[in-house]
Amino acid sequence: MSTPNLSRRTLFKGAALTALSGTALNSLTACSPGTGGSTAAAGKAVPVPTYVEPVKPKPQYAGNAQGVMDVYAAFPTNGPTTVTGGPVGDGSDFNVLVMTYGQPAPPLEKNAYWQLLNKELNINVKPQLVPAADFQTKFPALVAGNDLPEVVSIPVYMNVARLPQLAEAQFTDLSEYLSGDAVKKYPNLAGIQEANWLNGYLNGRIYGVPKSDPVFTSTLYTKTDVIKRAGGNPQPTTLAEFKDLAKAVNNPKAGIYAFCGGVDDITFAESLMMSFGVPNKWTQKSDGTFVSSYEHEQFIPAVAAVADLHASGYFHPDTATMSKVQRDALFRSGKLAVVADGNRAMGIIADDHALEFGMIAPFAQDGGKAAYWQGGGAYAITMLKKTSDKKRVDRFLRVLDYIAAPFGSHESFVMSYGAEGSDYTVQNGVPVLTTRGQREQDLGLAYIVGGPQVLCDPQGAPGVDKQYYDWQQKAVPLLVPNPAAHLYSQTYNTKGSSLDQKMRDAIISVFLGRSTASSLKDAVATWKQSGGDQMAREYADSLKKSS
Amino acid sequence: MSDRPVWQGKPRPIALALKGLALFLICAVVIFPFLSVVSTSLATKQQIDANGGYVLWPTSISFDAYRQIFDGTGVGRSIVISLGVTVVGTAFSLFCTVLAAYGLSRRNMLFQRGLLSFVLITLLFAPGMIPVYLMVKQMQMLDTYWALIIPSAVSAFNIVIVRGFIQAIPHELFDSARMDGAGEWRIFWSLVLPLSRAVIAVVGLFIAVGYWNNYFGPLLYLNDQTKWPLQLVMRSFVLQNHVTSNSSAQPGLAAPPAQSVQMALVVIATLPILCAYPFLTKHMSKGMLTGAIKG
Numbered sequence: 001m002s003t004p005n006l007s008r009r010t011l012f013k014g015a016a017l018t019a020l021s022g023t024a025l026n027s028l029t030a031c032s033p034g035t036g037g038s039t040a041a042a043g044k045a046v047p048v049p050t051y052v053e054p055v056k057p058k059p060q061y062a063g064n065a066q067g068v069m070d071v072y073a074a075f076p077t078n079g080p081t082t083v084t085g086g087p088v089g090d091g092s093d094f095n096v097l098v099m100t101y102g103q104p105a106p107p108l109e110k111n112a113y114w115q116l117l118n119k120e121l122n123i124n125v126k127p128q129l130v131p132a133a134d135f136q137t138k139f140p141a142l143v144a145g146n147d148l149p150e151v152v153s154i155p156v157y158m159n160v161a162r163l164p165q166l167a168e169a170q171f172t173d174l175s176e177y178l179s180g181d182a183v184k185k186y187p188n189l190a191g192i193q194e195a196n197w198l199n200g201y202l203n204g205r206i207y208g209v210p211k212s213d214p215v216f217t218s219t220l221y222t223k224t225d226v227i228k229r230a231g232g233n234p235q236p237t238t239l240a241e242f243k244d245l246a247k248a249v250n251n252p253k254a255g256i257y258a259f260c261g262g263v264d265d266i267t268f269a270e271s272l273m274m275s276f277g278v279p280n281k282w283t284q285k286s287d288g289t290f291v292s293s294y295e296h297e298q299f300i301p302a303v304a305a306v307a308d309l310h311a312s313g314y315f316h317p318d319t320a321t322m323s324k325v326q327r328d329a330l331f332r333s334g335k336l337a338v339v340a341d342g343n344r345a346m347g348i349i350a351d352d353h354a355l356e357f358g359m360i361a362p363f364a365q366d367g368g369k370a371a372y373w374q375g376g377g378a379y380a381i382t383m384l385k386k387t388s389d390k391k392r393v394d395r396f397l398r399v400l401d402y403i404a405a406p407f408g409s410h411e412s413f414v415m416s417y418g419a420e421g422s423d424y425t426v427q428n429g430v431p432v433l434t435t436r437g438q439r440e441q442d443l444g445l446a447y448i449v450g451g452p453q454v455l456c457d458p459q460g461a462p463g464v465d466k467q468y469y470d471w472q473q474k475a476v477p478l479l480v481p482n483p484a485a486h487l488y489s490q491t492y493n494t495k496g497s498s499l500d501q502k503m504r505d506a507i508i509s510v511f512l513g514r515s516t517a518s519s520l521k522d523a524v525a526t527w528k529q530s531g532g533d534q535m536a537r538e539y540a541d542s543l544k545k546s547s
Numbered sequence: 548m549s550d551r552p553v554w555q556g557k558p559r560p561i562a563l564a565l566k567g568l569a570l571f572l573i574c575a576v577v578i579f580p581f582l583s584v585v586s587t588s589l590a591t592k593q594q595i596d597a598n599g600g601y602v603l604w605p606t607s608i609s610f611d612a613y614r615q616i617f618d619g620t621g622v623g624r625s626i627v628i629s630l631g632v633t634v635v636g637t638a639f640s641l642f643c644t645v646l647a648a649y650g651l652s653r654r655n656m657l658f659q660r661g662l663l664s665f666v667l668i669t670l671l672f673a674p675g676m677i678p679v680y681l682m683v684k685q686m687q688m689l690d691t692y693w694a695l696i697i698p699s700a701v702s703a704f705n706i707v708i709v710r711g712f713i714q715a716i717p718h719e720l721f722d723s724a725r726m727d728g729a730g731e732w733r734i735f736w737s738l739v740l741p742l743s744r745a746v747i748a749v750v751g752l753f754i755a756v757g758y759w760n761n762y763f764g765p766l767l768y769l770n771d772q773t774k775w776p777l778q779l780v781m782r783s784f785v786l787q788n789h790v791t792s793n794s795s796a797q798p799g800l801a802a803p804p805a806q807s808v809q810m811a812l813v814v815i816a817t818l819p820i821l822c823a824y825p826f827l828t829k830h831m832s833k834g835m836l837t838g839a840i841k842g
Contacts, residue, residue, distance in 0.1 A: 100783075102783065103783045103784055104621050104773070104775055104780060105621075105772075107624075128770045128771075129772050130766075131766070131779075131783050131786065133782070133786045134782075137676070138767060140677065141676060141680040141767055144680065145680055145681055145684045147689070323600070325805065326599055326600035328600075329595055329598075330599045332596045333596040333597050333598075333599065335599060435615075435618075
């Protein structure tokens with residue numbers, strides 16, 4: 001239903017500032033939930049890789065297996081080495097296709113981070129970076145020209161057409177190397193959890209190694225100082241209280257608005273859908289059939305509620321055309337009180353020490369039990385071009401094992417901070433990335449593989465990690481999974497993106513007052529007829545096969 | 548009532564005022580975006596936040612964004628690449644275009660009509676992205692700068708414009724040149740080229756701007772990011788919603804805001820065209836009008 005709201009800035013800030021888990025990447029949480037089933041498995045013909053909990057330093061605040069993230073005050077500078085058994089690579093080239101949200105890194109000869117990584121991994125990392133905005137253009141050309149490099153990382157939410165068929169034809173089946181206990185040969189990959197691995201299944205077998213993603217989706221961020229000044233309650237627990245907040249803070253004469261959307265953005269509407277109890281994309285009935293959330297009785301009322309807020313003048317007048325950059329600036333300057341975005345996707349948390357902000361805990365519109373949509377578990381999967389050379393496969397997995405090293409390890413520190421002096425300095429015992437260090441890390445490797453992420457933001461706004469941790473404690477018990485998240489639908493794979501776009505357009509049209517809420521009935525009927533019903537049948541079939 | 552036509556009459560003050568207002572508004576529409584881009588590139592983070600993302604007039608000027616851009620981001624290299632591709636590409640493209648246009652303007656040329664139809668048909672059917680990619684690959688141009696130059700070197704549209712201009716040159720000039728013993732090359736170099744300067748300048752500008760602004764070719768054909776031209780680098784800065792500099796990793800060290808860096812890049816990318824344009828304006832009106840009349 002949504003497009004992931006990835007902020008590249010926040011994504012990379014994960015590597016730059018928030019030294020997280022193996023790849024120091026917190027902000028992959030910036031994703032809204034994918035529509036499900038994009039790279040999902042048509043059942044599992046081989047067992048899921050055995051999970052072996054990684055050894056980790058004692059956190060300041062402990063997370064849990066359900067998704068609350070560990071919090072650390074700083075990145076340990078003397079962590080243990082987790083990748084043993086001699087050199088990781090064999091000195092050869094490691095050509096990898098990665099979608100990025102950043103700018104080209106400085107070339108190898110001027111890039112201390114890259115040089116260090118090559119030395120540590122004993123390979124020549126040769127990233128082939130594709131800007132996120134152009135991935136859907138470039139990838140088909142590379143496939144058509146048979147020009148995919150040896151290693152290919154594909155964002156799960158990209159919904160690459162006919163990926164299972166492509167995997168079977170062009171990529172290596174990694175099942176015998178990773179399924180069950182076989183993964184224990186690569187201990188850091190064994191630290192990736194089942195929900196993440198499910199994204200790497202294609203045609204029932206393991207083709208991709210996942211880059212895990214926190215369980216969270218979109219969040220309502222509040223400018224608490226503005227709300228408090230206006231006498232509003234920054235933690236509403238019902239829709240009525242939410243409206244009261246908007247009423248209290250909205251002051252068009254002063255240029256202050258309660259809410260804002262953005263171009264093609266339905267994140268705000270999704271937040272209210274959660275409040276209305278709309279299911280996470282699909283519902284599985286007791287007879288095994290699937291029903292779309294668009295058909296849920298609260299879907300239209302939820303969108304109507306957003307439209308009502310818009311009609312009341314609580315949204316910034318530029319909502320329909322506003323870019324994220326503008327919106328963030330308005331939020332920072334106190335001209336917006338509440339914005340919806342992917343988890344930690346606002347560039348607001350880590351880089352603005354003076355910013356006072358909060359997050360609204362999920363609430364039910366009627367004050368009942370709230371719901372919060374759970375994410376798909378992975379940001380990307382990384383695959384190896386077809387080879388029967390076991391040494392090549394082993395080298396590939398050893399490199400990924402290094403990159404996936406858990407937070408606190410020597411490898412993770414290298415991935416996150418690079419070379420001392422040029423990429424980071426130690427200030428009061430805390431490693432601090434230099435501007436050069438941030439820039440040099442734009443190689444994209446942080447996006448390709450990794451296990452559970454942690455919160456570690458020593459340079460962010462004071463208390464930001466604890467605040468986020470507290471919010472997670474409230475959200476995790478309310479998680480609602482998408483039952484189709486790891487099932488395969490050919491219809492979704494081929495037509496899902498355009499069908500979703502049409503529904504998104506219909507929702508935005510109602511939200512902005514261009515159409516009435518009742519028009520959504522027709523939009524849903526068209527969606528069902530054009531492929532929605534077929535998707536439901538295919539998910540049910542896929543589930544049957546997997547069970 | 549005056550016998551003079553309306554446009555020769557003395558305008559009334561109200562008409563003058565309205566004209567002035569209209570001109571001001573038109574100028575404002577053109578200038579404001581430029582001003583905003585330049586101002587934002589020079590603004591501080593506080594100003595940008597206070598103004599909701601973009602600044603129209605910076606109260607204090609900072610060149611941090613420009614410093615940041617040229618400090619190891621590869622932008623300097625990409626500018627050199629863009630300039631090189633633009634200069635070589637424009638020269639090569641003009642060479643092909645003018646020669647083709649001259650040939651196709653000669654009625655007595657062998658297969659002239661067939662060749663002309665062959666050129667014109669490319670205006671109707673654009674090749675798809677994948678076929679062009681495969682062709683570039685087969686010609687072993689992937690990851691080379693030639694991939695940015697060759698596929699777009701010849702445009703039927705430009706050929707038609709130049710051909711129309713050359714056709715407008717009086718035949719008598721060609722005849723007299725021939726009577727003086729000039730061959731086709733001599734006529735081309737000594738007669739056609741000097742007389743076609745205006746249209747060559749206009750088409751050259753079109754071509755140069757096309758090469759300078761091209762990001763799609765590099766995106767498809769260049770896998771090595773060290774070969775990226777400015778437009779692709781700029782695209783990654785502007786569209787990807789992230790600029791490294793926005794993260795003030797070093798406490799106390801204020802990095803320039805993302806918007807400033809983005810806008811500074813836009814300024815840098817626009818500058819060469821802005822610099823080249825004044826030198827070509829004298830040819831522009833003549834070339835454009837001639838093309839329009841003959842086209």
